Amino acid sequence: MLTIKNLQAKIGDKQILNGINLEVKPGEVHAIMGPNGSGKSTLASVLAGREEYEVTGGEVEFLGKDLLELEPEERAREGMFLAFQYPVEIPGVSTINFMKTAVNQIREHRGQPALDAVSFLGLMREKMKLVEIDQSLLNRSLNEGFSGGEKKRNEIFQMAMLEPKLAILDETDSGLDIDALKIVSNGVNKLRNKSNAVIVVTHYQRLLDYIVPDFVHVLYKGKIVKSGTKELALELEAKGYDWIKDEVSVA
Amino acid sequence: MSKDNQVLEELTSKEYEHGWTTNFETDSAPKGLNEDIIRFISSKKNEPEWLLEWRLSAYRQWTKMKEPTWPNVTYPPINYQDVIYYSAPKQKATPKNLEDVDPELIKTFEKLGISLTEQKRLTGVAVDAVIDSVSVATTFKETLGELGIIFCSFSEAVQKHPDLVKKYMGSVVPVNDNYFAALNSAVFTDGSFCYIPKGVRCPMELSTYFRINAANTGQFERTLIVADEGSYVSYLEGCTAPMRDENQLHAAVVEIYAMKDAQVKYSTVQNWYPGDKEGKGGIYNFVTKRGLCFGDGSKISWTQVETGSAITWKYPSCILKGDNSMGEFYSVAVTNNYQQADTGTKMIHIGKNTKSRIVSKGISAGHSQNSYRGQVHIMKRAEGARNFSQCDSLLMGDKCGAHTFPYIDVENNSAKIEHEATTSKIGEDQIFYCLQRGIDEESAVALIVNGYAKEVLNQLPMEFAVEAQKLLALTLEGSVG
Ligand SMILES: Nc1ncnc2c1ncn2[C@@H]1O[C@H](COP(=O)(O)OP(=O)(O)O)[C@@H](O)[C@H]1O
Ligand SMILES: [Mg+2]
Numbered sequence: 001m002l003t004i005k006n007l008q009a010k011i012g013d014k015q016i017l018n019g020i021n022l023e024v025k026p027g028e029v030h031a032i033m034g035p036n037g038s039g040k041s042t043l044a045s046v047l048a049g050r051e052e053y054e055v056t057g058g059e060v061e062f063l064g065k066d067l068l069e070l071e072p073e074e075r076a077r078e079g080m081f082l083a084f085q086y087p088v089e090i091p092g093v094s095t096i097n098f099m100k101t102a103v104n105q106i107r108e109h110r111g112q113p114a115l116d117a118v119s120f121l122g123l124m125r126e127k128m129k130l131v132e133i134d135q136s137l138l139n140r141s142l143n144e145g146f147s148g149g150e151k152k153r154n155e156i157f158q159m160a161m162l163e164p165k166l167a168i169l170d171e172t173d174s175g176l177d178i179d180a181l182k183i184v185s186n187g188v189n190k191l192r193n194k195s196n197a198v199i200v201v202t203h204y205q206r207l208l209d210y211i212v213p214d215f216v217h218v219l220y221k222g223k224i225v226k227s228g229t230k231e232l233a234l235e236l237e238a239k240g241y242d243w244i245k246d247e248v249s250v251a
Numbered sequence: 252m253s254k255d256n257q258v259l260e261e262l263t264s265k266e267y268e269h270g271w272t273t274n275f276e277t278d279s280a281p282k283g284l285n286e287d288i289i290r291f292i293s294s295k296k297n298e299p300e301w302l303l304e305w306r307l308s309a310y311r312q313w314t315k316m317k318e319p320t321w322p323n324v325t326y327p328p329i330n331y332q333d334v335i336y337y338s339a340p341k342q343k344a345t346p347k348n349l350e351d352v353d354p355e356l357i358k359t360f361e362k363l364g365i366s367l368t369e370q371k372r373l374t375g376v377a378v379d380a381v382i383d384s385v386s387v388a389t390t391f392k393e394t395l396g397e398l399g400i401i402f403c404s405f406s407e408a409v410q411k412h413p414d415l416v417k418k419y420m421g422s423v424v425p426v427n428d429n430y431f432a433a434l435n436s437a438v439f440t441d442g443s444f445c446y447i448p449k450g451v452r453c454p455m456e457l458s459t460y461f462r463i464n465a466a467n468t469g470q471f472e473r474t475l476i477v478a479d480e481g482s483y484v485s486y487l488e489g490c491t492a493p494m495r496d497e498n499q500l501h502a503a504v505v506e507i508y509a510m511k512d513a514q515v516k517y518s519t520v521q522n523w524y525p526g527d528k529e530g531k532g533g534i535y536n537f538v539t540k541r542g543l544c545f546g547d548g549s550k551i552s553w554t555q556v557e558t559g560s561a562i563t564w565k566y567p568s569c570i571l572k573g574d575n576s577m578g579e580f581y582s583v584a585v586t587n588n589y590q591q592a593d594t595g596t597k598m599i600h601i602g603k604n605t606k607s608r609i610v611s612k613g614i615s616a617g618h619s620q621n622s623y624r625g626q627v628h629i630m631k632r633a634e635g636a637r638n639f640s641q642c643d644s645l646l647m648g649d650k651c652g653a654h655t656f657p658y659i660d661v662e663n664n665s666a667k668i669e670h671e672a673t674t675s676k677i678g679e680d681q682i683f684y685c686l687q688r689g690i691d692e693e694s695a696v697a698l699i700v701n702g703y704a705k706e707v708l709n710q711l712p713m714e715f716a717v718e719a720q721k722l723l724a725l726t727l728e729g730s731v732g
Contacts, residue, residue, distance in 0.1 A: 048687050052679075076689035088684040092702025101698060102688035109689070141702070158688065
């Protein structure tokens with residue numbers, strides 16, 4: 001579904017991604033871990049098509065298309081979803097209104113008619129249950145005055161609404177207490193099926209107890225320096241990142 | 252929710268969509284302004300002597316006044332002798348009802364989405380349609396008449412209700428109030444008149460639709476709304492003009508007079524032709540709007556969505572004379588390309604426990620300049636007066652300007668005044684967030700801007716809110732990216 005080959009990217013004069021290789025197949029969950037500043041969010045942003053980042057080399061194929069040729073909104077309509085590490089506030093625009101616009105633009109892209117108010121509401125109710133989110137939150141201005149946990153839950157609600165093929169969750173666990181973490185993970189797990197995939201970006205192995213990855217990759221200084229299975233995450237938890245750093249500097 | 256989507260879906264046409272002209276024969280005055288022209292206008296309208304004298308006196312005062320230079324706008328000097336002050340579609344006779352109105356005119360309004368045939372019209376709105384200098388039709392007159400509500404063109408009111416006109420005209424905006432008000436008083440041609448009797452709640456929205464059609468013609472309409480004790484009315488005003496390379500002058504006067512416990516809500520969606528992308532052409536919109544809360548407990552609320560005009564100069568105001576009276580001003584002013592707007596309000600607190608609320612949302616894009624200018628004046632007698640003002644500016648791009656000129660004068664220490672102001676930019680972050688959810692850039696801007704202006708748009712009657720949202724989006728098209 002997603003094939004990243006030797007991806008390099010910079011912002012301003014600063015080279016951040018130094019040759020990323022990654023293959024994600026339908027049905028899989030990949031975790032990307034790594035110390036702060038290693039380039040995890042940058043990778044997510046580059047995949048989502050954020051303009052500030054300049055791709056300086058490499059290729060990305062997404063569902064048979066050259067991803068880097070697509071505009072950000074086209075990537076989203078093709079089924080890529082990014083749950084932001086820092087969700088943005090949009091005053092005066094409710095999540096409901098925002099989602100209605102998004103859902104219908106994506107439907108239009110797929111040649112489907114716009115959802116009428118009743119069907120939209122039905123869809124929304126169903127997805128609300130999934131992440132145990134309250135309608136009163138969805139009526140409020142998007143992310144404005146939301147607690148950290150509410151913002152993250154709202155991101156997953158949006159994911160549920162848009163039913164992406166590939167979801168990238170950027171530190172969705174940060175700012176969540178254990179109950180909220182369970183709810184959010186539970187929501188993500190219910191959304192998983194054979195034909196979609198998830199990339200979970202996280203610092204902590206804690207989240208991976210709930211969203212169990214098939215593969216774990218360690219990103220360091222803009223490169224994937226180690227890949228493994230979920231045991232790697234446990235090892236990282238126990239030993240910290242220093243041994244990886246040492247390994248890299250030895251090599 | 253659904254209205255937002257409707258807005259987004261209809262975002263297709265790129266240009267000012269009302270820029271066409273209609274060809275019908277017109278009856279015009281020669282260019283220029285002098286006492287003879289005023290006599291010409293007055294006799295065309297078959298006016299009583301007192302009104303002619305009123306006009307002439309206004310004209311004489313105007314000749315001694317100077318065009319204001321304090322607004323934060325620039326334009327080449329206007330040659331007032333190069334303007335046509337009267338232009339009317341030629342009709343065989345004064346139409347008595349819709350069947351007599353020239354079908355070409357009815358079509359003109361239908362093209363604008365304003366149906367003058369009552370059956371087709373949504374029942375909630377009665378319309379007075381004004382083209383160039385005259386009112387061509389007023390709908391639902393009989394229905395309203397049964398309640399004692401008078402809703403007709405200003406000219407008709409002069410003929411049929413001279414006492415009311417004579418009593419209230421100029422009582423809120425005096426002839427010599429300012430340069431453009433004096434000019435209007437001398438040459439005004441038509442407009443709407445509305446009287447709501449004691450205790451009557453007007454069951455439908457009253458609306459005037461103004462259309463400038465003829466070239467080189469100024470539009471000088473006058474609207475007078477009188478709300479008697481305990482009455483209520485919601486009034487809407489809309490306007491468009493063809494695209495023309497030369498600038499056209501529009502200098503209107505709107506007066507609202509509210510008696511004890513009366514409530515008047517006045518909403519405007521201003522969409523005069525703004526000029527082209529290089530700033531050529533467009534309407535000069537120099538308007539005086541004022542409401543007098545004369546009686547205790549009365550309330551006047553202005554809501555405006557200003558998207559059109561090359562230059563806008565207007566300050567819908569409230570004089571809060573009655574005790575416990577209340578004034579409101581809700582405004583969204585959008586400028587793009589080379590548009591200039593200097594707009595705001597005045598709240599003059601005279602009576603005790605008077606309240607006012609100001610919510611102004613400026614949006615500037617392109618090379619435009621957008622100024623909020625507002626005055627809150629608490630007079631000596633206004634014990635316990637309150638004002639809340641919120642003035643926000645939103646900038647798109649870095650070539651435009653947003654300015655705020657708030658003036659606050661307090662002569663009574665018991666007054667409570669709150670003023671909040673913010674300036675923000677549409678963030679790349681916000682746009683990217685929308686894009687990432689599959690929303691294209693233009694819809695993203697429309698969404699963000701409509702969200703920003705929501706508090707004001709919510710004040711508009713439903714039908715107008717949809718139109719206003721579309722207009723905001725249309726005005727800003729192509730202003731990012
Ligand atoms: N907009 C930016 N401008 C300059 N440097 C940036 C910007 N975004 C990220 N960086 C830098 O790129 C590096 C990687 O950041 P990021 O991708 O956010 O890391 P992570 O998500 O792994 O913590 C960091 O050194 C960070 O300071
Ligand atoms: Mg990060």
